[in-house]
Amino acid sequence: FAQGEAPENPARSQAFVFERALRSAVELGGQQLATRALVLVPELTLSTEDAIVRGLRLSGYGFYFDVQAPSIQSTVLLLDMAAARQRRGVQSVSATGVVSADANGPATFDPDREYTSYVRAALVDAMLDSSGVLSVTLGERLTVVVSGIEQPNPNPLYRSNSSKLILTITAEDLVAFRQGRLTREQTKERIVAERF
DSSP states (O other), X not given: OOTTOOOOOHHHHHHHHHHHHHHXXXXXXXXXXXXXHHHHXXXXXXXXXXXXXXXXXXXXXXXXXXXXXXXXXXXXXXXXXXXXXXXXTTEEEXXXXXXXXXXXXXXXXXXXXXXXXXXXHHHHHHHHHTGGGSOOOTTOEEEEEEEEXXXXXXXXXXOOOOOOEEEEEEHHHHHHHXXXXXXXXXXXXXXXXXXX
């Protein structure tokens, strides 16, 4: 380290630990989708890249984390093709990736929607279970912003219009949850979810 370098910032260390929890949550969402897909296409292995997670502490605000979850578009295409081959005559595969069942077949499987749902639920659980490492004081909040991994584009005029899910909870609600004054379900209901 260079002489005169600033001492380690405790908030940076806290953010690093919570980043790992959020990365694990996204991975869990992918594993849950893979388990669900096994029912439909046993021979298919779903694989995704690692999530990109960056966090920082903003003075007077609290902690802000940007989570970029890997896309499953390529694996959705493979899943669609395998499902079409395997269940030809029983189910039909739409262009949107939805496998629709006939009256005797299994329920509809929408990989994108289920992946989003699994990842969101896992991130909410991480906010409740792992945020104790963060020094969020009363009056502050914890915000987790989730989107797909941004792909580089050579055209500077092109802007990705990927939507973002913004999950925010106040320090007061987190403290009340840890002290048992709010149940898990009540605390989840207090997480403000917005789309941008």
